[in-house]
């Protein structure tokens with residue numbers, strides 16, 4: 001659906017994108033996670049052709065957009081919706097006028113506009129706010145209006161530029177869940193950029209971590225979380241700097257949905273007669289890939305050959321085992 005291949009972009013002495021390749025499949029929610037300055041906005045702007053990369057290929061729906069002329073570009077852009085951190089609504093227009101704006105621009109008649117706007121406001125849960133002005137709405141409601149407007153032209157792709165960064169935690173969750181629902185119900189492909197890990201773990205099927213203009217890891221979110229040594233997993237399971245008692249070793253055991261209920265510590269104690277202490281634990285659940293649960297447990301074990309054997313046994317059974325520094329065992 002969206003395919004970037006070796007995309008490079010420099011601004012004078014700054015390399016914003018340094019050979020970015022990634023694939024967003026049709027119908028998925030894909031998150032690009034990165035710190036400020038990582039290149040996220042530049043990446044998003046290359047996808048809707050607001051920015052032309054210096055080199056590399058950007059394909060949207062099979063169309064190479066880096067070489068399109070103005071007319072073709074307008075057509076392609078019409079199939080791409082966009083939402084922003086600060087909503088960008090027209091203040092002195094009502095909610096319904098804001099949502100109907102793209103339809104007015106594309107020349108839709110009054111009756112068609114009215115029907116479509118009513119439908120869109122219903123979808124985002126704001127049917128009762130049609131006559132309100134943006135200034136009378138909460139941040140979350142404004143973002144719903146912006147989402148309705150982005151959907152007006154029935155795009156195949158929605159690009160989200162930090163859509164929840166200006167919202168409080170509860171409203172963030174509401175907007176994320178709305179995006180997820182739109183993805184499911186409309187089959188909408190969503191590419192979002194964010195610096196918030198929670199956005200990725202909560203609604204994304206797949207993700208890429210962007211650092212210094214490079215993709216440092218990419219894949220399905222559940223797989224990235226389950227992979228020992230992944231940066232996403234390290235951030236998500238922030239197990240901290242737990243002190244290892246002397247004469248023991250520390251191991252991180254990562255488990256996925258199917259294994260969550262298994263008493264792994266009890267198994268180690270019983271089967272290997274080991275003295276195991278739980279130092280820390282965290283679980284991540286997401287709606288990506290129709291729901292996943294991945295957990296990580298930090299344990300202290302005696303530094304003995306039996307402990308080696310026990311950890312190898314866990315690996316054989318499909319658990320991820322790593323040292324807390326992040327290196328895979």
Ligand SMILES: Nc1ncnc2c1ncn2[C@@H]1O[C@H](COP(=O)(O)OP(=O)(O)OP(=O)(O)O)[C@@H](O)[C@H]1O
Pocket residue numbers: 011012014015016034035036037038039040041042043195
């Ligand atoms: N128009 C521009 N001119 C010069 N430098 C730019 C321009 N746009 C971006 N940059 C630089 O490119 C790098 C990547 O910027 P970009 O805005 O893509 O990062 P970002 O991850 O979106 O950051 P943020 O989350 O702070 O918006 C930064 O070093 C930035 O200063």
